[in-house]
Amino acid sequence: MALQRNIAVNYISQLYNGLIGIIVMPFYLKFLGAESYGLIAFFMLLQTWFYLLDVGLSQTLSRETVRFKNNVLSATHFFKLYHYISIIFFALALSLVLVLSLSNQWIATHWLKFSHLSLRDVLLCLQIMFICAGLRCMGGIYRGVIQGFEKIVWISIFNIVINTLRFVVVIPVLYVFDFQIQVYFYFQLGVALFEFAVLWFYHRVLIKQHDPMHLDMMPESANYFKQMLYFALLSGGNFILWLGISQSDKLLLSSLLPLADYAYYSIAILLAxxxxxxxxxxxxxxxxxxxxxxxxxxxxxxxxxxxxxxxxxxxxxxxxxxxxxxxxxxxxxxxxxxxxxxxxxxxxxxxxxxxxxxxxxxxxxxxxxxxxxxxxxxxxxxxxxxxxxxxxxxxxxxxxxxxxxxxxxxxxxxxxxxxxxxxxxxxxxxxxxxxxxxxxxxxxxxxxxxxxxxxxxxxxxxxxxxxxxxxxxxxxxxxxxxxxxxxxxxxxxxxxxxxxxx
Known part of the structure; x- marks a missing residue:
């Protein structure tokens, strides 16, 4: 029954989250214009590429959380792995945000093709994009822990809340500020900060609930961490390759097409x-x-x-x-x-x-x-x-x-x-x-x-x-x-x- 309930809740959540994005996109296209919507589409593409930071770490941690929850993995090994991955993940996310921020001007002037938006607005929106994508990507590791504890109902409801904020609540905010594209991205930054904070807090609550009074006294196995490193590298390699496979056409077209034409292409991808x-x-x-x-x-x-x-x-x-x-x-x-x-x-x-x-x-x-x-x-x-x-x-x-x-x-x-x-x-x-x-x-x-x-x-x-x-x-x-x-x-x-x- 638990499996059927989790699947049902996941489907409701996923259908809502996907459909709400699809339903509101005509409003963005109509009131912001095709070029501004093209910038939003590039933001979505950037968030996908930011998951390169994951390099298999969140998947590895999710899998080991399942084993820890089912008493197959000792607390000693789990908590060491958790701390190692958290440090690596934070360093990678911060490094890439800084590198992209330094490349802000080049991306705006050499990669994107726009004619109606001002360069100043595009530079501002790009900077906010980098921070939002970094926060959402870092939150992925906390999602991995929550998923490993099989808190599917909680994370499904939370996803509904976040996507309602991202796609629906932003519309009246844009209306108040005369549908300015920079307002859209400022709002997304606020949502990304809220999402990150809640995920961090809840995953810590779950870990503490399953934290024993004392760690296992079983000896540390160096072989375990070698196996986890091997699994993480393979999973990360798979994810990097998968992004290359699934997103290379979208990345190429974001450079080849004007933002207005890229907007229509992105709509096809969105509906698919x-x-x-x-x-x-x-x-x-x-x-x-x-x-x-x-x-x-x-x-x-x-x-x-x-x-x-x-x-x-x-x-x-x-x-x-x-x-x-x-x-x-x-x-x-x-x-x-x-x-x-x-x-x-x-x-x-x-x-x-x-x-x-x-x-x-x-x-x-x-x-x-x-x-x-x-x-x-x-x-x-x-x-x-x-x-x-x-x-x-x-x-x-x-x-x-x-x-x-x-x-x-x-x-x-x-x-x-x-x-x-x-x-x-x-x-x-x-x-x-x-x-x-x-x-x-x-x-x-x-x-x-x-x-x-x-x-x-x-x-x-x-x-x-x-x-x-x-x-x-x-x-x-x-x-x-x-x-x-x-x-x-x-x-x-x-x-x-x-x-x-x-």
Whole structure:
């Protein structure tokens, strides 16, 4: 029940946090302008790149917190590891903030392309960006501890509060100050400081609650810290490589495109991120639970959970992605109420939303490696993918812009599923071929049925000028697709049969 509750709360939180960002973006675009929104999009990109500071430390600490909580790891080792990681993390964050602050002028004049914003405002906003990103990144280590203690409900509610402040409360503040872009960033700085303070306080409360009266007297093992350093370096290397894989196109286009055009590209990425809203809560709950099962040597239940939730996620992301894929222009038009925005965004959205389906499925191979504490294959795979991707993505973005980046994104992640993900599963689960064929079956069924629905919609000319009719049509499309795709998943069929018998 605890696992189901955590997943449910995570989904509510993630859906709210993702959708609230999507809902308010048309207001930013309308009242701040495309160029200012492009600066906000660059801020979001910068925060993602700031997670390079993590270098696997928060993931390592989260995993060891799970082991400490389950009495597998001694308090002596846990607290030493915690203090070492805290010191390293603070030094890295502070160093990068200082380096970027010194590069402020160069980024504003040589990297970003703007014509309506003043240089003074851009320099100020960049400086605030660096501080906000540093604070949020440093808070990541505290999130890792809280997640390791499986306080999923608390962190989900806290995320809702923070994102309400970041995306919603900022709007009336902007209204009062006549929608000035610098006001937006001053407000974000205040939210980042509040978020950091609360995370620091709560993670200290949790640690003290589990701090024994005296530390274990067992001798210190030098081998333990070598293993943790190895795991942290591999996890960090994986994360750095992953950022290169997932963000290299966005970084390139932030330099190649004017801020106004980059804004439309970022909107496509934002709408395609709805897939992350489905998959991210799964990882937040599954990683600590699967790690605990492996620590208890309960490999059978570990594989069952891994298989069941891989099928469930595949069904959900396929249903959502293909509904958006076949109706991309209508979705963007309903969201923005602007034909020009829909024309600019829809073609790129189609490519990225499908690519994100494979991305979400491929992530499961990392979950199983993380639970086993053996992520070297994920590291080697990411090295190969990055070597393959960088020259292709550079060529595609320089010649074809956002559309070229989207084609590469979809093609490489689909290729990776049919090669590396299957290879990795072979080393960690018993019925890896059955796992793969089931996912492929879900993909094929969902695509064929969605294509049929699209053909029927086209023939019936079902979309009208009414927003409510269009929303109903989209909901019907997604609902029918989900129902048919769900039946194709053995784990869901078995669950439904058990409920009917019960």
């Amino acid at each position: 991120s709805v897939i992350y809203m489905i998959s991210t809560p799964m990882s937040n709950v599954l990683l600590p639970r699967m790690t605990a099962l492996f620590s208890q040597n309960n490999l059978l239940q570990l594989e069952q959970i891994y298989t069941q939730f891989a099928q469930f996620i595949s069904v959900v992301v396929c249903s959502i992605a293909l509904t958006i894929f076949w109706n991309a222009h209508e979705v963007v038009l309903l969201w923005s109420n602007d034909v020009h925005t829909a024309d600019q965004v829809a073609p790129v959205l189609k490519l990225y939303i499908l690519g994100n389906v494979f991305l979400a499925i491929n992530a499961f191979s990392y979950y199983i490696q993380y639970a086993h504490g053996d992520v070297k294959r994920h590291f080697y795979g990411n090295v190969c993918l990055l070597i393959l991707m960088l020259p292709i993505i550079y060529w595609a973005t320089t010649h074809y812009g956002a559309l070229g980046a989207g084609v590469v994104w979809l093609s490489l992640h689909a290729l990776w599923f049919f090669s590396w993900t299957i290879y990795v599963n072979r080393h960690f689960i018993t019925h890896y071929w059955q796992w793969s064929f089931t996912i492929i079956q879900i993909l094929v069924v969902s695509y064929i049925f969605s294509a049929l629905l699209h053909w029927l919609y086209q023939g019936m000319n079902i979309y009208a000028d009414s927003i409510w009719i269009d929303l109903l049509a989209l909901a019907l499309f997604g609902g029918l697709l989900f129902a048919v795709t769900a039946v194709s998943a053995p784990a869901i069929r078995q669950f439904l049969q058990q409920k009917l018998r019960g």
